[in-house]
Amino acid sequence: MSDLRIAVLGVGIMGADHVERLSSRIAGARVAVVNDFLTEKAESVAAGIPGCRAVGDPLDAIADPDVDAVVLATPGPTHDKQLLACLDHRKPVLCEKPLTTDVESSLEVVKWETELGVRLIQVGFMRRFDDEYMQLKALMDADEFGRPLMLHCVHRNPAVPPSFDSSMVVKDSLVHEVDVARFLFDEEITSIQIIKPATNPGAPQGIQDPQIAIMRTSSGKHVDVELFVTTGVAYEVRTELVGEKGSALIGLDVGLIRKQSGRWGGQITPGFRERFGRAYDTEFQRWVNAVHRGQTTGDYTDGPVAWDGYAAAAVCAAGVESLQSGRPVDVSMVDRVSIPRA
Amino acid sequence: MSDLRIAVLGVGIMGADHVERLSSRIAGARVAVVNDFLTEKAESVAAGIPGCRAVGDPLDAIADPDVDAVVLATPGPTHDKQLLACLDHRKPVLCEKPLTTDVESSLEVVKWETELGVRLIQVGFMRRFDDEYMQLKALMDADEFGRPLMLHCVHRNPAVPPSFDSSMVVKDSLVHEVDVARFLFDEEITSIQIIKPATNPGAPQGIQDPQIAIMRTSSGKHVDVELFVTTGVAYEVRTELVGEKGSALIGLDVGLIRKQSGRWGGQITPGFRERFGRAYDTEFQRWVNAVHRGQTTGDYTDGPVAWDGYAAAAVCAAGVESLQSGRPVDVSMVDRVSIPRA
């Protein structure tokens, strides 16, 4: 199975991140084409990726026969046209939110894809892929909390750019909680109210911050969201689900906490694979990268070396001796032998 | 940069995991050759990986000109000879612990590699790549806790296979803590004592479980380890560093907890990249996989689809209206339009 050839459109902060992600951490894909309205930026990004080239027009990039799939990280107002081009060329596309910047054009895109009858468009609501949200959803699907009743959300940013205005709090921040509520409840939202408390004295002039959003779903479930984008503290995204038989909290920086049957707490990592699975991934990725670099550096390692294996063996041998004798045992080791780090 | 061609030697539980890891989650590498002393197993694993073949003799696999690097997941007693072969052929190798099963052969491997003058061997102490251990090490390197003084470790398994004996507690479990202590303190361990408390009534006959290991480093730092491999509870690996200016605990399933200046607690995830960086990786990997499958399934998505983008737009538009009017606003949406999930 050969690697997918991806075109990344828009290589600003987000897009450049995705280029790096696809190049260094994602198996089965490579960035073949990049595009940006700043041509030089696209060219400079392309120069850093073997086998990648910059293309000047986003629609050309989409149409390019050497492109199997598209990542859209362009500004929202251009999504409309680019998505329709992807559909025309039957190119799968991962589109950063928003789908488009207004309801009408969003609906047009939906209808066009439905007519084609092929699922080609995925929207970048990345929280659905976050471990904690996935755990919460899995527990809900397993009926751990009974019928879901309410969702309390908190969305806090330490600061926002000076260009931020009150409606962007809704469109750029609340939009994630809207998707979270729809994802977790599997229902549409039918009404919404924005409450405007006295504003934070530290917020830029003219922004309504904080805001409280109150939403209701088709079956009457309640969702409230604190939106507060100038806290000065840190990035806090929290969700509490309250169900008929218990509740769960994520986003407190301590993992998912459940409350059921009079007990609060979490799961203990059940085994070494759950505990260290990611460490193995990191170990392997860093080792693979080090081996790639090795031709140049003469150092094919990025982690514990043979000496560390020897030292561990020496200590464990002394440990086994102590286990038998019951007495402290001195560890016997030669002086360190080593190849200087490249 | 073309993908590294890896030979995975040993495709038991651990090795098969590594094959899957290299094939589906690691960028820049692919499994070209697998080997196992059970020939059929190797063949069945190879059959599942495009472009991969089984090789009957591990030394042939190492020597194979189509192999750029080697992963050793074979039984410990065979490591010795296989590592020397890797050195002979100048093949970088990631060797699951132990390096070898005795101190003498470990030292021989170290010396041989040192003579070559090329760092080719990395040992699979994966904890050094675990987020929490890396955080702890980084905080220590940043002198957050002053001079390190002590390490309290806990290593608990819910159960062990019937073949487990008392010395394996030292060689297979304690060995990880030995490496953790050496990694965090950057010093060699100079003495060790194993204390044998009254045994767990639930432990298999003849095993000394729990055991307490007391170690001392070259500068006199203290390390203690509770080893308890039949707890029946879960997998618990915990490390507490005590320094001159504070302490830190990892492995309590709530992230790294620091104690400094009269306060306990952790860091709040500072930004969306730290909070959702992994979610993006997962999103992209799953999307890439879905696009690969799309030719067959006609569904190039694995996540939120265009409709979800439309629904979010509709709710946010109503939200902005409520922000302006101060009143609850009903969300206006068409009936769901959708392509059936493949």
Added chain:
Amino acid sequence: MSDLRIAVLGVGIMGADHVERLSSRIAGARVAVVNDFLTEKAESVAAGIPGCRAVGDPLDAIADPDVDAVVLATPGPTHDKQLLACLDHRKPVLCEKPLTTDVESSLEVVKWETELGVRLIQVGFMRRFDDEYMQLKALMDADEFGRPLMLHCVHRNPAVPPSFDSSMVVKDSLVHEVDVARFLFDEEITSIQIIKPATNPGAPQGIQDPQIAIMRTSSGKHVDVELFVTTGVAYEVRTELVGEKGSALIGLDVGLIRKQSGRWGGQITPGFRERFGRAYDTEFQRWVNAVHRGQTTGDYTDGPVAWDGYAAAAVCAAGVESLQSGRPVDVSMVDRVSIPRA
């Protein structure tokens, strides 16, 4: 200073608790008179307290010259008349909530007391005396969180009696959060809205449960409260304060958690007095009680006895020997000598 002679009016669950509290845990007071509309109940309670008698009419109890102060634990509708009687007789009174059952009579009581010009009435909003609420208030007073902006409250009961109705959720549960908000913000509440989500299928027919209360204070601060009285889980009372410079959470069963400057966490108990002050109180109260009982039992202790002091001395002596020698030391003790527990 002789003990205050208290009349407790109403000895149902709450009142009986208060009788026990005043008799066994509160210094400087004793229960001199009890009253209940169930005469036998009052008499049976009085019989258990040395020097206490039952009085048939609550107004007589208030007027009684042997009564220095009054505790009101009678049903709400009787408070009105009893409070006015306390004012008439200039008797200090601690009145369980509600002050009275309607706004008009509450105002009348306030005015009457104001005319007298003596503060005689205290209302039993006990949360103001809870450690966590007191800590939170103290941190706010010390300007730890900057200007307060919002309060998110949760009030969950596992179950309510069958007689509970929707408006009691407001009058009996929300009333505590109303006082908490007024206490913490030091402002009056100027508007309130009750939102009615889809009800819990497990709630008794006809009750609106859960309810969401949205309140606004005179300066525009926002308060929201989840009221959910049939959770089946446990008793959960939680308050989160969000301020200009940070936030704090109480009621998560883990003490007060602050979020400031990118860190979450709590205070480590600073010294032994904070850590064990309450243990000393408990130790002394139980010892005093044991000495009182001693005349009868011949056992004047309720805790560690002389033997425990001897055993500790023996172990510590061996410890000091090991400190000097560096070797394990066996503890030398005689066989246990003991007086049989009474």
Added chain:
Amino acid sequence: MSDLRIAVLGVGIMGADHVERLSSRIAGARVAVVNDFLTEKAESVAAGIPGCRAVGDPLDAIADPDVDAVVLATPGPTHDKQLLACLDHRKPVLCEKPLTTDVESSLEVVKWETELGVRLIQVGFMRRFDDEYMQLKALMDADEFGRPLMLHCVHRNPAVPPSFDSSMVVKDSLVHEVDVARFLFDEEITSIQIIKPATNPGAPQGIQDPQIAIMRTSSGKHVDVELFVTTGVAYEVRTELVGEKGSALIGLDVGLIRKQSGRWGGQITPGFRERFGRAYDTEFQRWVNAVHRGQTTGDYTDGPVAWDGYAAAAVCAAGVESLQSGRPVDVSMVDRVSIPRA
């Protein structure tokens, strides 16, 4: 039942605390006599307590016919003689640790009391009265963790007085852990070893700090203790019990945490009595004290006043109206009427 008349011997920091405790927070007792080797100190303390006088000789205080029971907070070396005097006079005594300063005299006290056949002496190991230790013991007694196997303890002080030496770490700090181990395991300790790690650079010259104590009980249970008295951080006293079926941690400033069956966490406070029982005690004690002061101040309250009851009634009435109408309701209140705080 009249109040016990207590003699407090030694009114240094600890003893003065106990005088205050007995006078203001403990029901059923009062301080009748105080004594100190600094006569003026005793007289000044006595002057502050109604009905209390200073007595110059501790043995006279013990013998005093107006003294029912004794609290010993004198220096350790005087305990010996004072305890024997208490036994002679059949006076119940609560003796701060140590019982006496050496093993021989401790044994003599034990034997003398045993001969009398009356339990008169209680030793001040206050941890047995701490909520968390009591909870842990109760859970162990209820067989929640199966057979207990190990205890890991941490005893950290931010700093110690300049006079502190290495053996005081054992006799003054470790002694508490010795009692905790004996209390929880209900077994004697049979051997002890003190390990001396490299010392904290910040510790005063000549003190061995930290120290590690390793103890073993009669049935082979293991206890280890980190003793570290110059951390500069805070007061940390932690105990982890490891049993056959689970473990529990206390002293992390977050309540008792259990680990059982793959889950970690704690109990949610089950009801309002557990949650707010102490708040009620505090409320009542402070109210009783305020009423005592009222004759002088004209203010018989220390907490929410009648106005707070009126305000709560006004908000709840508006809340009930909103519950019925479904709309936001403005709260209707008169301007604040109040008696100036005394």
